[in-house]
Amino acid sequence: MENGKTIALVPRVAVVVFLLRGKAVLLGRRRSSVGDSTFALPGGHLEFGESFEECAARELKEETGMDFDKKKMELLTVTNNVFSEQPKPYHYVTVFMRGVLADGDDQLPQNLEPTKCDGWDWYDWANLPEPLFWPLEKMVKSGFNPFPN
Numbered sequence: 001m002e003n004g005k006t007i008a009l010v011p012r013v014a015v016v017v018f019l020l021r022g023k024a025v026l027l028g029r030r031r032s033s034v035g036d037s038t039f040a041l042p043g044g045h046l047e048f049g050e051s052f053e054e055c056a057a058r059e060l061k062e063e064t065g066m067d068f069d070k071k072k073m074e075l076l077t078v079t080n081n082v083f084s085e086q087p088k089p090y091h092y093v094t095v096f097m098r099g100v101l102a103d104g105d106d107q108l109p110q111n112l113e114p115t116k117c118d119g120w121d122w123y124d125w126a127n128l129p130e131p132l133f134w135p136l137e138k139m140v141k142s143g144f145n146p147f148p149n
Ligand code: 8DG
Pocket: 001, 014, 015, 016, 032, 034, 039, 040, 041, 042, 043, 044, 045, 046, 059, 081, 092, 094, 116, 133, 135, 136
């Protein structure tokens, strides 16, 4: 949280996750000055010393209470997301991971950060909600598909 302080204009690293279940992915509607009310993946900022896998697992746990199958986590792609407009310019290098839940599919997502998200749900890839958070929308429009062949 920046708490209204002046923000240094530096790129930051985010790790976000395509959590897959059948043909669906987990999305939540954001409550944030960045991308407010758009649908986005679980994820957050890479902390000092963390691996991408550790960050993905920590953010999924913090935001939804759920656990990955750690053996099946994979790096999918990285995108460069520059938003230069006022009132809040930001620049994220976003690392997209893919994962599935540990212990089958019986874990239920909880909304553990209700000030940051309206709630989590599964959405069919063929029928994604709108509006998507723009870094995700950009990927979908380019034909990106997070599912294994
Ligand atoms: P933290 O304090 O828990 O580390 O951070 P957070 O509150 O969970 O951060 P976030 O906004 O959820 O994620 C950090 C940034 O990642 C976000 O501001 C922009 C970038 N980002 C993307 N695409 C996505 C996405 O689909 N979901 C999320 N959550 N963040 C994304 O570029």
